[in-house]
Each structure stands twice: as structure tokens, then as C-alpha cells.
Amino acid sequence: MVRAPEWGMYIIWYFFLGGIAGGAYFMAAIADNFGGRRDREVAKVGYFIAFPLVMICGVLLILDLGMSSRFLNMVKILKFWNPMSLGAWAVGVFGAFSFACALLSLGVSEERLALRRNVAKVGSWFGFFLAAYTGVLLSNTAQPIWRDARLMGALFLASGASTGLASIALISYFKGANLGESWSKLKKADTFAMVVELALLVALVLMLGPSANPIIKGSFALPFWGGLVVLGLVVPLGLSFVKPGDGKERTAGGTMAIASVLILIGGFLLRYVVIMAGQL
């Protein structure tokens, strides 16, 4: 008989937003370093998403503890191979990197952009960490479901990547950004991340076997199958195959914006279902 840690909405939102922040940042770093001129716009949006979100993440963590001064106890020591300890540090370090990149995005000089690219090369490692470690944190507990979920970190990472890209796409769309061919690049990267995510989700459920029952059956079946699998993954994947006509970038963006909303809902439901069903 194990005892649930009583993690609730603060932690669910933290896991969700942390995934987006990490994903948006490392995707921005990739667009910045491997993409062309146009993709810098994508990168800029990514950095501008990551910074405020990671700030909110810090606040959520502190709120969950109930007393702000106590958060200091978390960072007075660093325990290596301890996801909770490393994670608290990562929020801080990643916060600094995303702040730097957001700041460097304000100017247009070539030196600044070059510096931004280099900062992002280092910072993206912390972005990967932030997106994935929350899954590893869960899979290293004694709770049924979580403890057997060897792929939870990998799954959260893929979800962080797809929700990160989705939020970049959504904000770009509402900004009316002229992304041109960057739309199709965004879409391509997101489609791939979703395929990986879906594959990992299937593998995870198969590996869990009967211990996955609280997730796939019962009161969480609807948010899991209907919300995460169908609305959050299958429909957006289907939408990604809708081919826009030539020169219809705006429509392409619109389709992607719809898909992005669904992806974000799916990403939230993933954390919600996993955290709630794991503590039944």
C-alpha cells in the first residue's frame, strides 16, 4: 500500500507549462541555428514564449510548497541523480538562458543574433531537460503506473516538443507574422514530434500492460482516448496532411493554428491524466 503525494493542479500546470517552455526553447534554438533568415522569426517567438512560462513555472512550484521561503531549501543543496533537486535548479538555470535569448531578440544587429544563437546552443540542453525530467521524476517513485512507466520521460519530452512548436505556431498566427515557408517547416517538425509522441504513448501503454488500466479505462478513459489520443494527436496529425494550395500561407497558418490548439489541449490532458490516475 503506497501513499499518493497529493500533487494537484499546481503540479499539473507546472509539468504542462514547463514542457512548453523547454520545447519552445529548444525548437527555437534549432530553427535559429539550422534554419534560414525567415526562421529567425520562429526562433524569436520561441524565446519569447519560454521566458515568461518558465517564470510562471517557478511561481507554481513555490505555490505548491505553500511558503516561498521554503523554496530556498530546495536550492541550498544539489543532489545529483535526483530529479526533484536537479529540476528546481534547472528551472533557475533555464530561466536565465531564456531571459538572455529573449533579451537578445529585442535587437536586430547581426552580432546580437550571433550571440543569441550561441547562447541558445547551450540553453537548449536545459530546455530538453526541463521538458523530460518531470516524466523521470514520476517514473522514479513507488506509485503504481508511474513506477513502471520507463518511457514517461521520453513521452513528456516528445509532448514538450510538439506543444512547444504548437504554441510558437499559435502565437505567430495571432501576431499575423509573415512566416512564409517557415510555416511548412514548423508543421513538418511538429508532425514528426507528434508521430514520435504517438509511438511512445502506444509503447508506454503496451509496456504497462494491466497496470495502465486506471488510465485507459474508468473515469480517465474519456480524457485519455477522446482528449489526448483523438483530439490531441490523431486529429492534428490528420490536419497536418491537409495540403494548402500555392501561395495560401495564411490558410496553412489557420489550419495549423487549429491543430495547435488541439495539441495544447492534448498536452495538458496528458499531464492531467497521468498525475491524477497515478494517485487514485
Added chain:
Amino acid sequence: MARTLAMFTDTSLCIGCRACEVACKQWNQLEAETPHWTGSYQTSPHFTDKTWRHVKFIEKKDERNEPKWLLMSDVCKHCNQAGCLEACPTGAIYRTPFGTVDISQDICNGCRYCVSACPFGVVAFNHGTGRVNKCTFCVDRTSEGMKTACAKTCPTDSIEFGYRDELAAKAKKRLAELHAKGVKEAILYGEDENGPLGGLNAFFLLLDKPEVYGLPAEPTLPQKPIVKDAGLSAGAAILVGLGAIVAFRERGGGDRGGEE
């Protein structure tokens, strides 16, 4: 490090008087709790932040279909490989010089990671203080050379306190005795230092399978798979990252999808 201390709880001697629960509450100044209907004489389903010794009343039918009781005074196992201690990010949970596991209230920040990591569901969150509690092994008594309050009180010596090596020898002797008397189902739980979790410093003699008492048959350290889990996450990061690189790459990106 001083010689390791331990408690040996011999459930074959337990009469279910709950004196240990009361003694624990008195010494540690823990409030009484409203009893719960559990379907048995047991008054609460599990440990709480205020109940650190917990007497279980398990009703079973024997071979002749007569009702019989399995009684067990459960407690924190003070595991040699302790999931709670590994999980704690602040260092609030520490190993005492006696080999037991304790929580420093000043340092705990209430993150509850330890709660999720105990294979036995022992550590509990105290909503009043916003911190976690569990059996301290009466660190304030044992450091003064006194027995734990529960062991001191137990009228049948079902709970014994002492040095681990001596108690382990005693437990083995008692097990052999019971087996000789025909109580074949008797087993030791947690006595073996080469067994699960490197042995438990609060170990038990049980009269049925561990599962019957709500104990895991083979408890494992939850943090064992961390390298594997981290590796798989890194693998996913590489895969997703390469896909994105292919998608965003300027030259040769073409329209050939992102499979890498």
C-alpha cells in the same frame, strides 16, 4: 557509525492491544484521530502523519473455515536503501548514526516527493505544518540510550528493540522454533541484509505472505531505473531534435519529411 539499531516485530506474539500506537502518540505528542470503519477491528486504514505505529487486524479463514486473526504492528522500516531518503531534494531526510532514517523538520519544504517514493506508504504529509512526518525511531530516546516508546510498552514483547545483528539472530531462532512447532507459514520479512532494500532496520516475523499484510513481496528502490529512464529521454530528445533539424535545415531540407 555506531552499531546499527533495529526493531524486531514478531507478529506471532501480538495481541492487538494497540499499546504501541498509544505509547507512540504519547511520547511524540501526536493527536488522537477519529476512528474509521475499515470492516474490521482496525481503526484506521493506514499510517497517517499522526499515526506512526499502526496495528493491523486482518481477518482470515483457517483450514477448518474458522475465523482467525492476523495481527501486525506496522511501522516505518528504516530501510537500508530508503526510497524516501533518496527522493528528498533538500536533505531533510537523513540517516542517523544508528542507521535509522529521520526527517529534519526545519529543512523539509513540503514537496512530498518522499511520500511518493516510499514503497510502504509510510511518510505522510501534515497539512497543519506543511511538512511530512513519520516514525523517528524515537531518536530523542535512543540517543539517550533508551528504547523506542513502542518497544518499551509492548506487553508481550512482540516489539523488541536492540542492535540489529543481535535481533536478527534472535529472529532466526524464533523462526526455527515456530517451524519446528509446525507453524510452517511463518516467514521473516526484511531481516536479510542481502535481501530487498539492503534489509530493513525494522523487520518482522509474519504468519502469512507479505501481501496478506498489505506489504510488497519484493520491495524495490524506486530510484533504481533512473539511468535507464534518463537514457530513454535523451534518446527521444535526439530523435525529436534531429527531426526538427531536418525540417528547419536550409539546404537539402526539401519536402522529404522529418524522418531521420
